[in-house]
Amino acid sequence: MSDTKRFLYVNRKAPHGTVYALESLEVVLIGAAFEQDVSLAFLDDGVFQLIKKQVTTGIGVKNFAPTYRALGDYDVKKVFVERESLEERGLSEDDLMAITHENDDEEDVSSVEIVDRARMAEIMAAQDVILSF
Amino acid sequence: MAVVVNEGPYTHQASDTAYQFTKAALEKGHEIYRVFFYHDGVNNATRLTVPPQDERNVQKNWSELAEKHGLDMVVCIAAAQRRGILDDSEAKRHGKGEGAANLAPGFRISGLGQLIEAGIQADRLVVFGD
Numbered sequence: 001m002s003d004t005k006r007f008l009y010v011n012r013k014a015p016h017g018t019v020y021a022l023e024s025l026e027v028v029l030i031g032a033a034f035e036q037d038v039s040l041a042f043l044d045d046g047v048f049q050l051i052k053k054q055v056t057t058g059i060g061v062k063n064f065a066p067t068y069r070a071l072g073d074y075d076v077k078k079v080f081v082e083r084e085s086l087e088e089r090g091l092s093e094d095d096l097m098a099i100t101h102e103n104d105d106e107e108d109v110s111s112v113e114i115v116d117r118a119r120m121a122e123i124m125a126a127q128d129v130i131l132s133f
Numbered sequence: 134m135a136v137v138v139n140e141g142p143y144t145h146q147a148s149d150t151a152y153q154f155t156k157a158a159l160e161k162g163h164e165i166y167r168v169f170f171y172h173d174g175v176n177n178a179t180r181l182t183v184p185p186q187d188e189r190n191v192q193k194n195w196s197e198l199a200e201k202h203g204l205d206m207v208v209c210i211a212a213a214q215r216r217g218i219l220d221d222s223e224a225k226r227h228g229k230g231e232g233a234a235n236l237a238p239g240f241r242i243s244g245l246g247q248l249i250e251a252g253i254q255a256d257r258l259v260v261f262g263d
Contacts, residue, residue: 003253005252005253007249007252019172019215020172020263023171023172023211023212026211026245027171027245027248027249030244030245030246030249031245031246031248031249033246034246034249034250034253036249036253128252129252129253129258130258130260131137131248131252131258131260132260132262133139133172133262
């Protein structure tokens, strides 16, 4: 497989009420081995997936939130979060966990970019493959 | 084209719509590179469904379409194991006993890499789900 495509994983659902967020993350991690141009988008209730300090012991499900912080190790460096989705839910960038990757100078830089809805539409329009979960 | 089915049968229309889409595409002469079943979509692949006689049989529809057109229908192994969809070798490997396998004809169990590869190889990847 020589050709590289632009893959966008769109996360639209809250993390623990359904399995979509966890199984979406599994696709991203497996997909990383294929060396494609990968971006993640978080919008609608999907922004809740990135809330920091998640504790799931009370509901008896696996807390997979720490895995997002490992995305940089998988060479996933572009994480777009929709501003309007945050605001509609009373959230801001400060509520989100830090997701970083190493840049060419071996410095840890944030992978997260807060974008508005119009910009998100442009990002989507620029993709080859969109997987929406 | 490649098709992704993310919802199970009967609760949700996604599998029916994906089936109708795939069938129509094939009849129009398009090539379907793969149909990939993920999330609850893996439940479309159990041979144990017995819907009422006057209702459509979602699983059988897929199996028959696969047989007619040589469709490659892949069920995600991790999602399938969570939900109790097993082929012979997986049933044996997990000690589920003789005859426990329930994967319907025309489906095969494989990894998520098959989904990514379908996205790479196909001109279009069409996702059916919630």
